[in-house]
Amino acid sequence: MNIAIASDHAGYEYKETIKRHLTAAGHAVTDFGTDSDQRCDYPDFVRPAVQAVADRRCERGIVLGGSGNGEAIVANRIRGIRATVCWDVDSAQFARSHNDSNVLSLGQRMMTAEMALKIVDIWLTTDFKGGRHAQRLDKIDREP
Numbered sequence: 001m002n003i004a005i006a007s008d009h010a011g012y013e014y015k016e017t018i019k020r021h022l023t024a025a026g027h028a029v030t031d032f033g034t035d036s037d038q039r040c041d042y043p044d045f046v047r048p049a050v051q052a053v054a055d056r057r058c059e060r061g062i063v064l065g066g067s068g069n070g071e072a073i074v075a076n077r078i079r080g081i082r083a084t085v086c087w088d089v090d091s092a093q094f095a096r097s098h099n100d101s102n103v104l105s106l107g108q109r110m111m112t113a114e115m116a117l118k119i120v121d122i123w124l125t126t127d128f129k130g131g132r133h134a135q136r137l138d139k140i141d142r143e144p
Contacts, residue, residue, distance in 0.1 A: 001124065004058035006032040006049035007108075008042035011064025011071075014108045014116050018062060021117050027124075030058055043074050050075040050083070053102055061103040062120065068107035075103045082137070087111060092119040096126035098133045 003022055007015035012034055022029050032049035034040050046063045053061040061083075063071040068085040075083035083103035084095035087110055095101040104123050106116055128134075 001060065002028040002030065002058045004030050004032060004049040004052045004061040005063070006034075006045040006061070006071075007064035008034060008045060008066075008071075009037045009039050010066035011042075011068075011106070011108045012037045014106065014113055015062075015064050017113050018064075018116065018120055021120065042071055046071045046074045047078070050078050050081055050103055054078050054080045059102075060124070062106065063103060064106045064108055066107055066109045068105040068110065072103075072105035075105065086119050086123065088115065089118055089122045092123040093126050096123055097129045100128040100133070100137060 005015055005019055019029050019031060030052060033045040042065050049061050049063060052058040063075060065071045072083040072085045075081050081103055082099055082101050083105050084099060084101040085105045086092040086095055095104070101123070104120065106119065
């Protein structure tokens with residue numbers, strides 16, 4: 001799977017850890033930055049990564065920050081993106097099975113690196129259930 005990844009300074013350490021984990025598992029990873037833990041603004045990196053998912057240049061995206069909230073807000077402004085903030089394996093499983101999440105947002109300050117990797121693995125391997133969940137997504141995507 002080709003995965004876009006991005007973070008700000010507050011998510012940089014886990015971004016690098018997740019990137020190594022994904023590469024070792026055989027995934028292609030496109031890194032949209034940042035390149036260090038020096039203070040920066042998350043929209044500068046998150047928006048291009050998520051746009052790559054919306055444009056189908058990448059199949060999914062993972063974005064990181066201190067809490068993951070701001071990154072998810074930026075991501076969800078882009079049409080076709082369903083970004084979900086996950087904090088444990090259950091939230092990651094529901095994000096995929098019920099919401100067909102195509103962008104995962106994580107907060108480095110909210111969990112251990114080990115938990116972040118577990119969340120990533122569950123999120124990548126859980127299938128969307130469709131059915132009544134697909135009907136709900138259709139309602140979300142309808143123009144007002």
